[in-house]
Amino acid sequence: MSNRHLARTIAMQTLFSWDFNGKQAQNLNKLIELNFRQFAPKFNDHGFVKSIINGVTDNLAEIDRYISRYATEWPLDQITIVDRNVLRIGVYELVFNKDIPAKVAINEAIEIAKTFGGESSGKFVNGVLGAIYKDVAGSIKKTEQSASPSLGGPAVEAAADNLSQ
Numbered sequence: 354m355s356n357r358h359l360a361r362t363i364a365m366q367t368l369f370s371w372d373f374n375g376k377q378a379q380n381l382n383k384l385i386e387l388n389f390r391q392f393a394p395k396f397n398d399h400g401f402v403k404s405i406i407n408g409v410t411d412n413l414a415e416i417d418r419y420i421s422r423y424a425t426e427w428p429l430d431q432i433t434i435v436d437r438n439v440l441r442i443g444v445y446e447l448v449f450n451k452d453i454p455a456k457v458a459i460n461e462a463i464e465i466a467k468t469f470g471g472e473s474s475g476k477f478v479n480g481v482l483g484a485i486y487k488d489v490a491g492s493i494k495k496t497e498q499s500a501s502p503s504l505g506g507p508a509v510e511a512a513a514d515n516l517s518q
Contacts, residue, residue, distance in 0.1 A: 356398050361442060361461050363388050363396070364405040365469065368438040381406065408445045409438075416444045423484045424477075435470045436477060443482045448489065455486055 367384045374380060385403065389396060409416060420440050421429050429437065443462030446453040459482045466474040 356396070357401065358461060358464070359393055359396060360398050360401040361405065361465055362468075363392055363402050364409075365435070365438050365442055365465055366392065367402070367406055368409060368441060369434050372434050372438055378410070381410070405442055405445065408449055409441045412445060412449050413441070416441050416449075419444045419448065419485055419489075420481065423481045423488075433471065433474070436466060436474050439466045439470065439474070439478055440481055443478060444485065447482060447485060459483065459486060 363385075367381070367388050370384045370388075371377070371381055385399075385406065389399065389402075417429055420432070420437070424432060424440070432440070439462050442465075443458055446458035446461070447455055450458075459479070462482055463475050463479050466478040470478070
């Protein structure tokens, strides 16, 4: 498992616990440290985990609006806690974090959803993030596409089309 994948997993587990326990900000740092001790005691990229968690919590209202808008059949409070927090990380990385390529953000979210969510979690996360990408993220991340020829143009559009099917 790559360090970044493990970091996203720890971030999801932390956000799951935080969400499950009423989103109490004072518990967030304790949850982060507890998850490091339990799941990755020798993990050395604490900064990436904390940046994901802080990015999600700092942008929570807007991230949740994206989820509500693109998961139209599911009110936010009816989405499972795992799927909701995987989507939060995915939306944060897709829309707000310009350092993460869109394809990576979507693929990582799908893999985490498949691992920790229910039978259809991967497809659900794929559908929501694919729709956001097609509608919004492509224009937000244009700098990403123009800066990296391997991520721009038809290849990214084809990848997005494949992800949302």
